[in-house]
Amino acid sequence: MYKVLTLNQISTKGLERLPRESYEIASEFSSPDAILLRSHKLQAEDIAKSVKAIGRAGAGTNNIPVGACTERGIPVFNSPGANANAVKELVIAGLALGSRGILPGIAYVNSLGHMNDAGEMAKLLEKEKKRFKGNELAGRTLGVVGLGAIGSMIANAALNLGMEVVGYDPALSVDAAWRLPSSVKKMENINSLFAKADYITLHLPVLDSTRGMVNADLLSACKPGCCLLNFAREEIVNVDAVIAALDKGQLRQFITDFPVPSLIGREDVVLMPHIGASTDEAEDNCAVMAAEQIDDFLKNGNIKNSVNFPNLQLERSGHCRLAIANHNVPKILGSILGILAEANINIVDMLNKSRNEIAYNLIDLGGDVSSDLLAELAALEGVINVRLIH
């Protein structure tokens, strides 16, 4: 039986991928085999020694101490693209809120609760509606920063709305480049994107290189009257700089899924409670993907969509499987194979891959492995952990 600790509410559809005959699932366990979570801020010291894998039902993994997990040989999985459509739809709503007098218009109508004559009310609304006039999105330019799963979907949707789309992504993957319509104009640097766009939407991860990226300097490059949308992460944007840009009129509006107290109460700010991925569909998609990845890792050692380990899948063959994580330095694999050869154990199939400082091996064996042999493998210098899977 494997134990899976859930640190957020995970959709039932996802949990069903971890069947009861093999899994116990609970929000409290002293020694779980795996952790499933969403945005729960996980501290390295709260990851029990027994944990073999962490599954993030979502995209961003900045709430997980990924570096500490790598050092301990724990793969961290996420669910790339599984909530992208949900975020795309909310950003389209954000664009509508940023271009039309929707929120103040609704607030005004709701303030008329004291009126009881429908005719009078209709007359008043027709007189006052000019205060809530907006502009159309068609013909305006949208700048998309980060053209991955979400950014590329938004670029497509905005083109369909008749917008011009410019994009910036210095680390664009080949797959993401294929997904991108050729009419998205690629900008050489982020300053040019800020200078060109009427609406700017952020869809990049928070990394050391992107933390505080939208600062006073960058905002001074934007087109006066621009509308900025942040559905990526709070830390990417310097909020004080945004407030100063709003006060100067450099920015007309800031729409964000990451509210902080200093933004509350401003008419030029729209705040949402981090609901980009909060749809039934996205929650199911993310949970299913994360649970399936955890299941395949625990039962077969296979790795798909890890943010710190190499992707590696091997069809099962032989009697049992060794899954070994080690530091990515020479001679370790040779030592592992030497120990198995010495013990006269036949290797039926194997795969070895590395990613940055970590290497990972799946070795299918013709015979069984004793606990002494497992201990010998685990004690090899450079080996981080060894798992025997039957």
Ligand SMILES: NC(=O)c1ccc[n+]([C@@H]2O[C@H](COP(=O)([O-])OP(=O)(O)OC[C@H]3O[C@@H](n4cnc5c(N)ncnc54)[C@H](O)[C@@H]3O)[C@@H](O)[C@H]2O)c1
């Ligand atoms: N509001 C929400 O609920 C919500 C939901 C999902 C994701 N997110 C956030 O959105 C981010 C993006 O999600 P995704 O699914 O599109 O991820 P993704 O990995 O598919 O795309 C991210 C893109 O950002 C690019 N990038 C990296 N550094 C960059 C930089 N300096 N400048 C411009 N682009 C850069 C990458 O090359 C990649 O193409 C996530 O990391 C997460 O933080 C928020």
Ligand SMILES: O=C(O)[C@H](O)COP(=O)(O)O
């Ligand atoms: O990175 C993500 O996937 C989003 O921020 C969603 O986070 P959530 O799962 O906590 O809604």
